Amino acid sequence: MAIRARVARLLVWSLALLPLVFFLTGLRSTDFTSLAAILNLLGRLSGVLGLAFLLLSAALSARVPGFDLPFGGLTRLWNTHHLLGASALLMLLAHPILLAFAAQGHGAGLAFETLFPPLSERSLWAGWLALLLMMVFLAPSFSFFGSPDYERWKRTHDLAPFAVILGLTHTVLLSRTMPVNLDLLVWGFFALLAVGAVLWRFVFSRRIGRLPYSVVQIDRPANNVVELTMEPKRRALHYRAGNFVYLTALDPELEAGFGEEHPYTLSSSPREPHLRVAIKALGNASRAIQSLAIGSKVTVEGPYGRFFKNPDEVPGPELWISGGIGITPFLARMRHLVQLDQGGDIRFVYCVQDEARALYLDELQNLADAIPGFCLIPHFFYRQGPLSAEFLREHCGDIEKREVYICGPMPLNRLAQSHLRSLGVSRANIHSEEFELL
Amino acid sequence: MKKFIFAVFVAFWASIGTIAVMEAITPPGPDSESTFPATTFTMDDVAEHDHLNDCWMVIEDKVYDFTAYIGQHPTPASVLAPWCGRDATEGMRTKGIGREHSPAAWALLDNYRLGSLEANP
Numbered sequence: 001m002a003i004r005a006r007v008a009r010l011l012v013w014s015l016a017l018l019p020l021v022f023f024l025t026g027l028r029s030t031d032f033t034s035l036a037a038i039l040n041l042l043g044r045l046s047g048v049l050g051l052a053f054l055l056l057s058a059a060l061s062a063r064v065p066g067f068d069l070p071f072g073g074l075t076r077l078w079n080t081h082h083l084l085g086a087s088a089l090l091m092l093l094a095h096p097i098l099l100a101f102a103a104q105g106h107g108a109g110l111a112f113e114t115l116f117p118p119l120s121e122r123s124l125w126a127g128w129l130a131l132l133l134m135m136v137f138l139a140p141s142f143s144f145f146g147s148p149d150y151e152r153w154k155r156t157h158d159l160a161p162f163a164v165i166l167g168l169t170h171t172v173l174l175s176r177t178m179p180v181n182l183d184l185l186v187w188g189f190f191a192l193l194a195v196g197a198v199l200w201r202f203v204f205s206r207r208i209g210r211l212p213y214s215v216v217q218i219d220r221p222a223n224n225v226v227e228l229t230m231e232p233k234r235r236a237l238h239y240r241a242g243n244f245v246y247l248t249a250l251d252p253e254l255e256a257g258f259g260e261e262h263p264y265t266l267s268s269s270p271r272e273p274h275l276r277v278a279i280k281a282l283g284n285a286s287r288a289i290q291s292l293a294i295g296s297k298v299t300v301e302g303p304y305g306r307f308f309k310n311p312d313e314v315p316g317p318e319l320w321i322s323g324g325i326g327i328t329p330f331l332a333r334m335r336h337l338v339q340l341d342q343g344g345d346i347r348f349v350y351c352v353q354d355e356a357r358a359l360y361l362d363e364l365q366n367l368a369d370a371i372p373g374f375c376l377i378p379h380f381f382y383r384q385g386p387l388s389a390e391f392l393r394e395h396c397g398d399i400e401k402r403e404v405y406i407c408g409p410m411p412l413n414r415l416a417q418s419h420l421r422s423l424g425v426s427r428a429n430i431h432s433e434e435f436e437l438l
Numbered sequence: 439m440k441k442f443i444f445a446v447f448v449a450f451w452a453s454i455g456t457i458a459v460m461e462a463i464t465p466p467g468p469d470s471e472s473t474f475p476a477t478t479f480t481m482d483d484v485a486e487h488d489h490l491n492d493c494w495m496v497i498e499d500k501v502y503d504f505t506a507y508i509g510q511h512p513t514p515a516s517v518l519a520p521w522c523g524r525d526a527t528e529g530m531r532t533k534g535i536g537r538e539h540s541p542a543a544w545a546l547l548d549n550y551r552l553g554s555l556e557a558n559p
Contacts (some may be wrong), residue, residue, distance in 0.1 A: 033510075089443060103542035184449075
């Protein structure tokens with residue numbers, strides 16, 4: 001899986017660098033005759049790379065179910081998307097500055113004229129507008145002005161397609177990035193990928209991808225956690241234990257989050273007739289959904305993610321580490337193993353503050369008893385302090401032989417990973433699901 | 439990575455600000471027209487230099503000898519060939535789709551100037 005993910009990432013980056021090859025074939029000796037010429041060359045180069053990164057980043061945002069699997073799940077795919085976006089922004093910030101400096105080499109005042117041409121220069125102003133939009137929609141992604149909430153981040157990110165269109169307009173009007181005709185061919189191909197992704201995201205996925213469900217049961221495992229049981233209204237979602245979905249609540253009575261999609265992990269076994277998600281009140285929308293009524297309509301899009309290597313069986317020894325609402329993929333897998341009557345050597349370190357905050361503890365204990373070879377190990381912070389390497393070693397003598405799965409808050413995730421590394425667990429055996437905003 | 443990107447973002451606006459301030463405080467230069475040759479040519483004179491090895495053009499009533507520049511122009515020489523020996527103002531104003539040549543390109547012209555077009559009688 002790790003190798004496949006590396007190949008998938010390598011393919012994306014190779015594709016992103018493809019325009020560079022064409023750009024280089026168009027270079028001439030006069031591009032190196034002076035400092036101004038070199039700055040101009042770098043300015044054009046940063047523009048070409050920036051646009052390629054931006055368009056591919058857009059293409060990766062489509063979120064077509066199944067497309068994330070070669071990358072090792074949607075969160076890993078988001079990582080590549082995020083890196084491409086960051087690289088695009090860096091390149092496109094350098095682009096106008098380098099070209100302005102280059103122009104100054106031909107006479108005083110030309111840097112300013114290059115940056116701020118007459119309004120009739122539509123191509124340049126399209127480029128400016130694209131760059132300004134990028135700054136706006138990427139500011140929350142890179143926490144320019146503090147950590148954003150999910151809704152603000154998502155709303156501003158919806159500006160991305162406009163930046164893509166303006167960036168393409170800028171490039172096509174200038175039509176000078178590569179040797180003749182290659183320009184249209186290369187950018188046409190990248191534009192098709194990006195526009196295809198945007199169309200899928202905003203048009204087709206809303207019609208085809210989102211499956212209608214209705215809420216038939218609501219359980220409250222804690223006062224800030226709700227578990228929704230949902231019945232399909234059309235066809236049922238096919239998924240594997242540990243997958244997550246984007247859920248859109250369509251109850252107009254909701255205080256927040258009406259019609260907004262949010263990612264939640266499925267807590268049910270794929271063998272169950274109904275779909276279940278456990279939702280903790282962490283933001284406005286997830287807080288509002290706590291008061292959702294039975295009978296409410298929702299849509300579900302997915303499945304995404306590839307948390308467990310083998311969700312349906314336990315071929316080798318495993319160690320699970322979880323905390324907080326990170327329990328959901330493990331709950332789903334335990335329910336699934338019971339449904340399948342499967343057993344296996346699994347140690348589950350469940351980290352919670354105290355007994356009162358141990359979500360699903362009774363059900364987990366019952367499930368653990370029903371799965372042969374399963375060992376549930378609660379870890380209470382108030383009594384035992386932060387999770388330690390010694391604790392892990394004590395309960396897992398053969399820890400380096402185990403596939404390890406981690407899902408929980410970032411601090412626990414980081415702590416667990418550093419302990420595992422120090423205990424000699426290879427990186428390839430550590431799998432973690434991260435839900436925090438990148 | 440976030441900090442690095444934010445630093446580049448700040449550097450970007452700092453550079454834009456610097457260029458804008460420099461532009462605002464630089465006094466306008468002396469009229470450069472007087473430094474150019476006062477020679478005048480007719481359209482017939484220009485028309486004699488109509489191939490890539492000897493290429494003159496008229497742009498906004500000024501006469502230029504671009505023979506030495508042809509090899510440095512970003513597009514292939516064949517794009518420039520039809521303009522040799524003619525008034526190329528249109529070519530200068532309509533590069534690509536709805537776009538002029540850059541301010542830097544206009545500034546480059548001065549290096550190749552021979553004189554002006556004779557005023558119409």
